Amino acid sequence: MKVSDAILGTGAIVLGIATFLDTLGFPKMPGGAPGPALFPQILSVLLIGLGLVVVVQSLRPHTAENNHYEPVAILKAGAVLVFIAIYVAVVQRLGFLITATLIMLGMMLMLSVRLRVALPAALGIALFSMLLFERILRVPLPPGILGG
């Protein structure tokens, strides 16, 4: 039995059911023919069916749990998403340069780059992207507390 696959399959089934239920409130075409709901409904049925297949396959006795990733690596990979979320949350207040430097520094330290390499690298890349996007491509990056 492979637990992660059973969860994945169940997730697909739940998403399929939720989608289907949501589409029940969609309006019909004039004349009563199915309109906006039809395509998502077909998809939700497919999703439920495929989810069932994955669940059934995961229950087979000979499918052992073979998660080939290290738990630490999974955590570090997930942390990348957290860093992006932090960027979204604080960039308006702190501005691009500080936020970008900080999250890159965080990620580099997490990937065991030494501080004396990581700090100049993070700052350098942040300055480079600012130059590239703000000066050359004219994308207004948030200036934040450094003003602008």
Add this chain to the structure above:
Amino acid sequence: MEAALSGISHLADPAVIITIVLASALGLLFGAIPGLTATMAVALLVPFTFFMDPIPALVAMVTVSAMAIFAGDIPAALVRIPGTPASAAYTDESYKMTQRGEGELVLGVDVVSSAIGGLGGAVCLMVAASLLAEVALQFTSFEYFWMAAMGLSATVMVASESRAKAGIAVVLGLLFSTVGLDITLGYPRFTFGEVELLNGIDFIPAMIGLFGVAEVIRNILGGEVKFKPVKVKAENIFHGVGRTLWRYRGNMLRSGILGVIVGIMPGAGADIAAWLATAISRQRSREPEKFGTGHIEPIVDAGTANNSALGGAWVPALVFGIPGDSITAIVIGVLFMKGLRPGPSIFSEHPDVIYAVYFSFIVANLLMVLFGYLAIKGSTFILRVPRNILLPAIVMFCIVGAFAINNSLFDVGVMLAMGVVGYYLEVNGVPVAPVVLGLVLGPILEKNFMFSMIKSNWDLTLFFSRPVAALLGLITIALWLSPIFPRLFGRSHRKAESA
């Protein structure tokens, strides 16, 4: 003819020449660094293409992908790690030859066979696309519906690990594509009250999330890779290449054609072309006993096939708006962003764009010999680029890139959400590329399905009433049934054996 000349003149523009040089450098770098793929390089290019004219944007994407697929061969030969998945099929073979001191020949064959494969792919693209565009002009919503359905089904069928999981990925992508105002009544679906979602999930940030962020995550999941490159003098990498390639000219022709066909098939790209070419090479070889010991034949075959597949993938992308691989899935997104609708009409409305794509394939593959040589020379340097600094930098470029399209933090949020989806799928062994294919093809599939249904007054038999539609429909249904029937077959066979 006029359009052809105008296509050429576009490439002579200094801005385009600079674009080609920069794109080559980016492609070679991403291809040669293990873990960074051609698709990722093209995805990261997208925010920049937003600020370019359509032709330099397309030229850049062609160049990046061609260079990256070749450059993936370099670390395969030097450190036994494929630079991109497209070089995985013959990594062992190349490394064994390098260990035996034949590294120069391997790298020389890599670059020249890639260039020849790419040129062959370009020629096939020109011929096939122009011919198919004529046919495609006759297509109605029925044919388009089946084309999109067939493409998505093929994507699921070629999935390596689990077809059910690949199916979930495709349906998920399709489901994402239904977010926003629907095409029949303009009813807002699955927007959760967000005004920004009324126009649907923006394709560009979604793709940067799935191909950029998720790829960084895949790299980190893989753990730290330590390698020490084998020293290759690389003084005269072209010595003996001509003789070798002439000897295997038949192989190159076969693998070049195979690559184009695999490329044209939606969902299958350069990596599958390389695997198939290696397998057929072994089957057809006069010296199959040499395979696995460090033999040049499969390297010639697969090196040709993976680059010719790139050109092949553009055929359905340009003619039908249906991507042949994940790179052209991105290209279609960029075409739409530029107001160019891929499909048969683009051939008559914007022939200069089409010719510019053709010629940039030729230019990129000719330049590959020179730039590839330089990249091989500098390979020890490229392989020393610290990935632990590069990965955070790529995350940063993903963030700024997603932001730059609409100057909106909401788009960074979309990218993050897709990154989360990609992360979960990646950890559970679900391929991410089919999600993007679903996202691209969803609107085409739904629009043509609904149009066909309304046109035919809900009579499903009309989906098979036109000959081409019927043929495409039958192929698609055969694809759906294929996982069921062989299994039934297999079981009865096994039963017979045990009895």
